[in-house]
Amino acid sequence: PFDHPTLQPFFRRGDSNQDLVVDIADAIHLLTFLFAGGGGSLPCTDAADANDDGVVDVADPITVLSRLFQGAGPLPPPSDVSFGPDPTSDLLGCTP
DSSP states (O other): OOOOTTOOOOBOTTOTTOSSOOSHHHHHHHHHHHHTTSOSOOSBHHHHOTTOSSSOSTHHHHHHHHHHHSOOOOOSSSOTTOOBOOOSOOSOOBOO
């Protein structure tokens, strides 16, 4: 088998439910995860970190909602309109 342990996972920033679309369901999913006793799962905390500040908190669903409903600019790379690896270094990641 050929293994690439250094390859970074590709994701879409803001897509916390991992359905390949950034929409209101992602904000709801993340709010449920944060405030309903850890309800649901976050297979890619890097994608859930919508503002790319290195932590998953209430600011992330607010960032997604601002993008969707208030005309805020694209999310940080890989943005909500692209797909790719995270260019910033933090402790967040994605499970295969």
